[in-house]
Amino acid sequence: MSRRDVIVHAAAPWRTQLMGVLAEAGWRPLALGEFTDLPGERRQDVHVGVVRLGRADDAEIDALDELMASRPEIEWVALVPTAALPNPRVGRFLRHRCFDFHTLPIDTPHFLATLGHAEGKARLPSGGAAGCEAEGCCGMIGHSPAMRDLYAAIRKASAVEAPVMISGESGTGKELVARAIHQLSPRRDGPFIAVNCAALPANLIQAELFGHEKGAFTGAYQRKIGRLEAAAGGTIFLDEIGDLPLEMQVTLLHVLQDKVIERLGSNREIRLDVRVIAASHVELEQAVADAHFRADLYYRINVIRLRTPALRDREEDVERLARAYLERFLPESRGGVRGFSRQALTVMANYEWPGNVRELINRVRQAVVLSENRLLTPRDLGLEKRVSSEGFMTLEEARSRAEHDTIRRALRRNQNNVAAAARQLGISRATLYRLLVRVSHAGAAVHPEFPHAVSMAGRAD
Structure with missing residues (x-):
């Protein structure tokens, strides 16, 4: 029988002892460093791993969380000191990250049998992408590069307990991202509580967040x-x-x-076991600079930073999103709506979507409810004024448009810094300047705001 690979993550001398036990049983143990040095195709053949908890403190659990999240296709078996089991953090880690665990000292036959079962489970067909790499993860839709990057960031953030800060424009789905992190984390069985800080009256924020006792203030009739x-x-x-x-x-x-925390009207402290995810559509760095937001709080919540992409930066997803929400709202249609006209799809693909996904949802829903057409038109979507500027283009105009859009996105991603945008595009800064001058003239008819973006880029650099 061929020897099977197994990752071993343990401190010496436990690592040496463990690797000896595994080798004697017919496994080929790989220390974590040896595993990461393997060629990519060899790493794909490793299906099971063993970790030995030492201190079992937060730092070690965080490190193991990151390791396991980076290899979600591997089934992990943990070896745990009995004294660590009462620790709630260790309990959550074992329940949600590990195939199984064994207390020390090792019962070798039982341990080896568990390892075999773990490998068998890992070899089962998965039936699709795991975690947040798949389409429709936790309500999110999209396969554009920007969304694939976001899915990867969500997967990493869900593996650890650190606070997360989500930034992005209004309507880009920041709460969906927060829910995805929660649903993929070891805390998935606990509550997810969303609080819109902007919607809370200033005089009630403290009571809403911390709670209150009966009689704490006028109108507090119960706890x-x-x-x-x-x-x-x-x-x-x-x-x-x-x-x-x-x-x-x-x-x-x-x-x-x-x-x-202490509830209002009480002096009894209540200990919290809660993970904090925060979001803002305003740039908190600027708010800190303007003295509108405390720097110490900013650094406390901004440990892991995620940014939700604007819809104009994920143009490949527009049609997919539009069709998904069309299907969702079809039961509300009083007519015979069946889809989008070709002209509507073209206009939507070229529209800037200042309100992002929320605007797309609202336009599609309104069109489905009110339209009498089988195929929704730009007029149904409230985009009829865009039709005249989206007519047929020559091949040269199409090339200019493609160059224009690519440069525009690069400048936006780099905050209008020409040098940074040029590096990202793989061209020199001088070449990008020449393209800016040429494309701004060619693209002005299609995107009248582009000359302004060009002048902004020149000043920003």
Whole structure:
């Protein structure tokens, strides 16, 4: 029988002892460094791994979380000191990250049997992409490069407990990203509590977040559990955190540092076990510079940073999104709507979508509800004014348009820095300047705002 590979992650001298046990049983043990040095095709043949917990503290669990998240196709078996089992963090790690675990000292026959079962499970056909690499992950739709990058970032963020900061324009799906991180994390069985900080009245924010006792203030007729306490064991999502008043930012900072709260009207401390994910459509770095947001709170919540892409930067996904929401809203149609006209698809593909996915959803829903046409037109979508500028193009115009769009996206991704955009496009800065001059004239008829973007780029560089 051929020897099967197994990853071994343990400190010496446990690593040496463990590798000896495995080799004697017919396995080919690979220390973690040996595994990462294997060629990519060889790594794909490794299906099982063993980790030995040492200190079992937060730092070690975070490191193991990252390791296992980076290899989701591998089934992991953990060896754990009995004294570590009462630790809730260790319990969540074993339940959600490991195929099985064994307490020390090793019961060798039982351990080897478990390892064989783990490999058998790992070899089963998966039936599709795992985690957040697949289409439709946690309600998100899209296969564009920007979305694939976002899925990869979500997968990594879900593997650790660190606070996450999600930035991006309004309507890009920041709450969907937060839910995806929660649903893929070890806290998935706990609550997910979303709080829109911008929607809370200033005089009620503290009571909403921390809760209150009966009689704490006028109108407090009974005890109320706050949102932070309600999220115990799970995740709290603080949307539009940039809109919190400064005095409330101070209070929130202390809560995140000390992980304790007190309900209004009480002096009893309540310990918190909650992960914090925050989001803002405003750039918090600028808010900190303008003294509208506390720098210490910013650094506390901005440990892992994710950015949701604007819809104009994921043009490949527009038709996919439009068709998905058309199917969702078809039951609301009173006519015979069956799809989109070719002209509508062309106009949608070339529209800038300032309101992002939320705008697309609203336009599609309105068209489905109100239209009497079988195929939705630009007029049904409220985009009829775009038709005259989206007519037929010559081949040369099409090439100019492609160059124009590529340069526009590169400049936007690099905050109008010409040098950075040139590096990303694989050309010299001088070449990009020449293209900017030529394409701005050729593309002005299609995108009148482009000359302004060019002048901005020149100043930014």
